[in-house]
Amino acid sequence: MNQASNEACVAPPPDFALLRTLPNMDVPHVRLGDYPTAVEPLSALGDVWLKREDASSGLYGGNKLRTLETLVADALARKAERVWTLGAYGSNQALALILHARQLHVATGTVLFPQRATPTAAENLRAIISHGDRLVALRSIATFPAHWWMRSRAHPTEYLITPGGAVPLGALGHVGAALELAEQVQAEMMPPPAHIVLAVGSTCTTAGLLAGLALARKVEAWPWPLPVVHAVRVTPWPITSRDMVLRLARATAREIAARGGPTVEIDPGWLRLHTRYFGWGYARITRAGLLAAAKFRELSAPPLDTTYAAKSGAALLDLMELPGAKLFWCTKSSAALPPDNPEKLAAAPAFIRRWLTRAP
Numbered sequence: 001m002n003q004a005s006n007e008a009c010v011a012p013p014p015d016f017a018l019l020r021t022l023p024n025m026d027v028p029h030v031r032l033g034d035y036p037t038a039v040e041p042l043s044a045l046g047d048v049w050l051k052r053e054d055a056s057s058g059l060y061g062g063n064k065l066r067t068l069e070t071l072v073a074d075a076l077a078r079k080a081e082r083v084w085t086l087g088a089y090g091s092n093q094a095l096a097l098i099l100h101a102r103q104l105h106v107a108t109g110t111v112l113f114p115q116r117a118t119p120t121a122a123e124n125l126r127a128i129i130s131h132g133d134r135l136v137a138l139r140s141i142a143t144f145p146a147h148w149w150m151r152s153r154a155h156p157t158e159y160l161i162t163p164g165g166a167v168p169l170g171a172l173g174h175v176g177a178a179l180e181l182a183e184q185v186q187a188e189m190m191p192p193p194a195h196i197v198l199a200v201g202s203t204c205t206t207a208g209l210l211a212g213l214a215l216a217r218k219v220e221a222w223p224w225p226l227p228v229v230h231a232v233r234v235t236p237w238p239i240t241s242r243d244m245v246l247r248l249a250r251a252t253a254r255e256i257a258a259r260g261g262p263t264v265e266i267d268p269g270w271l272r273l274h275t276r277y278f279g280w281g282y283a284r285i286t287r288a289g290l291l292a293a294a295k296f297r298e299l300s301a302p303p304l305d306t307t308y309a310a311k312s313g314a315a316l317l318d319l320m321e322l323p324g325a326k327l328f329w330c331t332k333s334s335a336a337l338p339p340d341n342p343e344k345l346a347a348a349p350a351f352i353r354r355w356l357t358r359a360p
């Protein structure tokens with residue numbers, strides 16, 4: 001046996017389920033989390049299971065980590081010197097990037113617009129200020145489009161991740177998650193889910209899962225009926241709409257084909273968009289969300305933040321009577337945050353310090 005085939009024999013399987021399934025695809029990927037994330041029963045609620053995306057990293061997990069794995073790899077391939085994220089004051093994506101980029105020695109920048117003050121958003125913003133390299137905190141969302149435009153025209157060594165990373169390359173991270181789930185169902189770690197329930201904001205995660213389930217079926221990794229994906233809207237129309245989710249899912253399917261994978265079709269019937277859990281706006285706390293968060297606490301299940309996961313938790317509680325296994329996608333990181341930096345917090349602009357004190 002020559003050396004090359006020897007190496008091929010001992011090479012470990014790739015961490016990324018997409019490349020494990022289709023090793024010939026050309027997809028940039030840098031591993032930031034620990035995979036596979038567990039699937040666990042939440043039997044107290046019936047035939048309910050949890051996909052523990054919240055625990056994808058002890059540093060900072062949650063659904064945005066998979067989005068970042070392909071986008072940051074793309075930034076590294078392009079020799080970017082700084083990676084920027086855009087989002088709301090309490091952005092999970094911005095914080096995930098800041099905490100993980102330090103490990104990769106990549107500089108970060110963040111442009112954030114105001115949102116309603118909540119305890120988790122305030123906790124995130126304190127960590128972003130404490131550990132980020134460069135922060136542009138806006139006083140008003142009105143100037144956000146101009147900042148987005150300016151950042152998109154910045155120097156080529158600066159890489160820009162759009163809000164939620166909602167581009168086909170970002171969604172490929174979640175295509176990998178769907179294939180990972182297929183492997184877990186094949187290994188009988190859980191029954192094939194009839195329903196998947198998750199929060200939808202920028203549409204990246206939901207679109208990636210839809211494309212990934214279609215791909216899993218195409219490559220015969222998913223011989224069971226495909227689950228209905230219940231996407232629970234947490235951001236307003238038109239940012240989140242059925243059409244936007246399906247558009248990104250189809251663009252992701254085209255990205256799969258363009259990168260050497262098979263052609264897959266997205267069936268709109270797989271998606272159910274729930275709008276009634278949204279409440280009065282983005283980050284507005286709802287009663288149903290608080291009840292769901294309390295229920296999860298009582299069952300020692302992963303924490304539900306009021307902006308995203310609690311709203312999808314509320315939908316899950318209402319969907320429990322549906323036949324078949326229900327899989328709840330735990331999207332909010334459950335990792336403990338690193339300590340704040342009091343000097344950096346004290347140096348933050350006065351309007352930011354005031355906002356931080358406003359969280360109930």
Ligand SMILES: Cc1ncc(COP(=O)(O)O)c(C=O)c1O
Pocket residue numbers: 062063064092093164199200201202203204205206308309331332333
């Ligand atoms: C905790 C959490 N859940 C769900 C979502 C929604 O994911 P997406 O933007 O991919 O639709 C987000 C987005 O930031 C999030 O931070």
